Amino acid sequence: MSVTAAAGFEAAGVAAGIKANGHRDLALVVNRGPRHEAAAVFTTNRCEANPVRWSRAAVADGRADAVVLNSGCANCYTGEQGYQAARATAQAVADAIGCRVDDVAVCSTGIIGHQLPLDRVLPGVAAAAAELDVGGGPRAAEAIMTTDTRVKQAEERSPAGWTVGGMAKGAGMIAPGMATMLVVITTDAVVNAEALHRHLVAAADRTVNRLDVDGCMSTNDTVVLLSSGASGVTPDPEEFRMALTAVADRLAAAIQDDAEGASHTIDIEVVGAASEPDAIEVARAIGRSNLFKCAIAGGDPNWGRVLAAVGTTRAAFDPFDIDVTINGTRICHAGAPDADPATVDLAPRATHVLVDLRTGDHTGMVRTTDLTHEYVDINSEYES
Amino acid sequence: MSVTAAAGFEAAGVAAGIKANGHRDLALVVNRGPRHEAAAVFTTNRCEANPVRWSRAAVADGRADAVVLNSGCANCYTGEQGYQAARATAQAVADAIGCRVDDVAVCSTGIIGHQLPLDRVLPGVAAAAAELDVGGGPRAAEAIMTTDTRVKQAEERSPAGWTVGGMAKGAGMIAPGMATMLVVITTDAVVNAEALHRHLVAAADRTVNRLDVDGCMSTNDTVVLLSSGASGVTPDPEEFRMALTAVADRLAAAIQDDAEGASHTIDIEVVGAASEPDAIEVARAIGRSNLFKCAIAGGDPNWGRVLAAVGTTRAAFDPFDIDVTINGTRICHAGAPDADPATVDLAPRATHVLVDLRTGDHTGMVRTTDLTHEYVDINSEYES
Known part of the structure; x- marks a missing residue:
């Protein structure tokens, strides 16, 4: 192998x-x-x-x-x-x-x-x-x-x-x-x-x-x-x-x-997109949100930070018609609170974020990780 | 007041x-x-x-x-x-x-x-x-x-x-x-x-x-x-x-x-740009580099991470003709090592990064901060 x-x-x-x-x-x-x-x-x-x-x-x-x-x-x-x-x-x-x-x-x-x-x-x-x-x-x-x-x-x-x-x-x-x-x-x-x-x-x-x-x-x-x-x-x-x-x-x-300091891997799957580039742009924006990555590190399924990231993209979507599901629990429906975020289980290392843009039938996935103390440590101490 | x-x-x-x-x-x-x-x-x-x-x-x-x-x-x-x-x-x-x-x-x-x-x-x-x-x-x-x-x-x-x-x-x-x-x-x-x-x-x-x-x-x-x-x-x-x-x-x-968890403020000044938008784009790219922000948190004037961020922009520049000065010490000249980074004093909270693109005479400044444990803490613990 x-x-x-x-x-x-x-x-x-x-x-x-x-x-x-x-x-x-x-x-x-x-x-x-x-x-x-x-x-x-x-x-x-x-x-x-x-x-x-x-x-x-x-x-x-x-x-x-x-x-x-x-x-x-x-x-x-x-x-x-x-x-x-x-x-x-x-x-x-x-x-x-x-x-x-x-x-x-x-x-x-x-x-x-x-x-x-x-x-x-x-x-x-x-x-x-x-x-x-x-x-x-x-x-x-x-x-x-x-x-x-x-x-x-x-x-x-x-x-x-x-x-x-x-x-x-x-x-x-x-x-x-x-x-x-x-x-x-x-x-x-x-x-x-x-x-x-x-x-x-x-x-x-x-x-x-x-x-x-x-x-x-x-x-x-x-x-x-x-x-x-x-x-x-x-x-x-x-x-x-x-x-x-x-x-x-x-x-x-x-x-x-094996990403530096990660305590969770996060697979961000976007569905219902008008195009595959839209799906990937949205998934990347979420995957780059330090706030969202810190939240996952802290065990907080913060879907507001997911939508805040979606809102920075040019993808086709209606802010009042987006669903967010984390580890199988839909906690945002139509851009508003759905199931209680406290019921989301973030104990597993593998985390799955599913965003449904409800605009088309294209999909895309981006892999990222959470943002932890250890990431900061590794990148503070790595010498010039 | x-x-x-x-x-x-x-x-x-x-x-x-x-x-x-x-x-x-x-x-x-x-x-x-x-x-x-x-x-x-x-x-x-x-x-x-x-x-x-x-x-x-x-x-x-x-x-x-x-x-x-x-x-x-x-x-x-x-x-x-x-x-x-x-x-x-x-x-x-x-x-x-x-x-x-x-x-x-x-x-x-x-x-x-x-x-x-x-x-x-x-x-x-x-x-x-x-x-x-x-x-x-x-x-x-x-x-x-x-x-x-x-x-x-x-x-x-x-x-x-x-x-x-x-x-x-x-x-x-x-x-x-x-x-x-x-x-x-x-x-x-x-x-x-x-x-x-x-x-x-x-x-x-x-x-x-x-x-x-x-x-x-x-x-x-x-x-x-x-x-x-x-x-x-x-x-x-x-x-x-x-x-x-x-x-x-x-x-x-x-x-x-007062930025969350910051141990350094970082003013990123870009000079010698072909246009003001170029200067701002470059300054923003540096200001968003988690790696660079971690380095500053760790007291490491990592100019390589500065150039890696510059390289992601569309601004006009020649990678072999860029200067980087941190807190008054020019540590990169013409895209290659200059003064010893160990001579840069990163003890002050206020940090000044000066990037000279040597392409024109436009300038721009972006304010950011370093990335620390405390930032991660604040944003991990802030509840949904």
């Missing part, structure tokens, strides 16, 4: 000394082929990190032989020196595994505004290359963790004989247009780069792009999808997209569940 | 029993004339509270004789019953002071989704009317407090013989398009309603509309401006606008300084 679940992939995760605590901090995922098709989607933050700038160009031709990822340093706002550091990292991988430098994608996560310590990264790449293994997925998943408290992996196996596997990291700075989220998904299905890209965009749109832990869009978000074709099986496109979406969705749910 | 500082105004603040704690919770401000010119601006939240619906219509004709305000209940999402409760409150004031019901503005703040307890509000109106006094401003200012920890008042006296005075409440749910902010400003200058409206829109745009404590737009925000003309002096329009803006700005600063 890892990034090496699909045939044709090897991975490693080593401690290169980038993190001060000595934990694993450098991961390498290598596609041994026979095919080397690739696609990727990136943050839409205009202040993008150097590894994003590098990888966007590297994957543009639809080929990647490897992805190298480090935690402990985002290599963002590090100027030309930082861009050259991303390039040097890719070159070290290319030298170690024997491929072209521009067939290596680079991902970084960690502190912004610090130069990548190449004196540790380059030996780390060599060490990782020496440990590459078909069983290396879990170690790679461990090496990309920052404030994550557990590794995040997922896998789908098709009866047709192909597999999709993946790993992710991400716990904070999680907002649409992805997150401080690095995701690598691999498959041995035979799918060309153009189709990979199409499937990846569709899958990301419904999964990682609907996570919003803190409304803060990252500079480093990257999702890379690699295909080795090693199963020799060309999948049914619909089945492949579903499997890919399932893996991405499970990784997104794992990020939500 | 209060809402009764200008000649022609009386006010009162009483405990009507709307708040469970027995504190003052009903305020009345009455304009004794000779003129009764009025203007108001309201929340742009589409889910607006019943008192907003009532007052928008009441003030539309440019006349108001009184403003009645209650804390303890927002009268929002309370349906037709709630609208009738706002009207009944206005009628009680009209009966008590002898004016038309639609010359009474109504403002409410407090819990959403609860019906206004008219059995307490109506006797409260009678009690307040009986206590109306030219020295009643401070008691009125006390009666509109919710999670505010102190009263908020301001005053400007013109050498020409007229005065502008005001009061405000607001501590959370503070976002552009105002805040859960109720403001009443009075003047004895002779200014007609049309000019009052023009000056109020201009003053609000640069003051209360540039406060963003938590990104949560309220359903009840109201700023009412009343002119009695009792000074007999027609002011210089420019001087009047400056005085009005100064009062509104001081009230906005008081709200910022």
Whole structure:
């Protein structure tokens, strides 16, 4: 159940000394082929990190032989020196595994505004290359963790004989247009780069792009999808997209569940919308309300804060014809009080908010979490 | 230094029993004339509270004789019953002071989704009317407090013989398009309603509309401006606008300084922008970054989180040509590290963030605060 679940992939995760605590901090995922098709989607933050700038160009031709990822340093706002550091990292991988430098994608996560310590990264790449293994997925998943408290992996196996596997990291700075989220998904299905890209965009749109832990869009978000074709099986496109979406969705749910300081996960489902964009806009607005997120942390099913968030959107709705249901209890009907909020059970960690706009038949879902002391602690203490 | 500082105004603040704690919770401000010119601006939240619906219509004709305000209940999402409760409150004031019901503005703040307890509000109106006094401003200012920890008042006296005075409440749910902010400003200058409206829109745009404590737009925000003309002096329009803006700005600063749980106020100044809207958009984006606000709470001048927020805007800028200065120390130059962030002194409560987009010569400022444990506490414990 890892990034090496699909045939044709090897991975490693080593401690290169980038993190001060000595934990694993450098991961390498290598596609041994026979095919080397690739696609990727990136943050839409205009202040993008150097590894994003590098990888966007590297994957543009639809080929990647490897992805190298480090935690402990985002290599963002590090100027030309930082861009050259991303390039040097890719070159070290290319030298170690024997491929072209521009067939290596680079991902970084960690502190912004610090130069990548190449004196540790380059030996780390060599060490990782020496440990590459078909069983290396879990170690790679461990090496990309920052404030994550557990590794995040997922896998789908098709009866047709192909597999999709993946790993992710991400716990904070999680907002649409992805997150401080690095995701690598691999498959041995035979799918060309153009189709990979199409499937990846569709899958990301419904999964990682609907996570919003803190409304803060990252500079480093990257999702890379690699295909080795090693199963020799060309999948049914619909089945492949579903499997890919399932893996991405499970990784997104794992990020939500491990979100910084969260005491509740909150799935915000909007129904009865005039369009899907309306549903998503409303769900996002609720998911970004600090007041609502604090209320859930305190066990208060505060539907007034839900409607206050809905009122900031451009979606079609009538304020006097909205229903809000939390964990199965409808506490607002037609924009006015319904069942007693005291009857809502907020003890479970998983929280479900259902908003019915009663305008159309479109739906949408956004995943978020509550806002707690621990979120503040983690983000107050994380050093510059 | 209060809402009764200008000649022609009386006010009162009483405990009507709307708040469970027995504190003052009903305020009345009455304009004794000779003129009764009025203007108001309201929340742009589409889910607006019943008192907003009532007052928008009441003030539309440019006349108001009184403003009645209650804390303890927002009268929002309370349906037709709630609208009738706002009207009944206005009628009680009209009966008590002898004016038309639609010359009474109504403002409410407090819990959403609860019906206004008219059995307490109506006797409260009678009690307040009986206590109306030219020295009643401070008691009125006390009666509109919710999670505010102190009263908020301001005053400007013109050498020409007229005065502008005001009061405000607001501590959370503070976002552009105002805040859960109720403001009443009075003047004895002779200014007609049309000019009052023009000056109020201009003053609000640069003051209360540039406060963003938590990104949560309220359903009840109201700023009412009343002119009695009792000074007999027609002011210089420019001087009047400056005085009005100064009062509104001081009230906005008081709200910022009393923001829920804040350990730092943060003034975000953007310079070098291609336009003023660009400057404001960038300042707002920074002011809404939970990550940045947590960093300041923790004493960490995290300029990377500043740039990550800038990158989410549509403003004109080059990510490799931005400077960030915090409390006088430039720690980011041309999008890369500059002075050591450890040299930034974040001990003072007042924090100044200066972002130079180096694109044009427009500027803009937004006021916010940091994000602390106490903010989470206040908003977790505030009951539905």
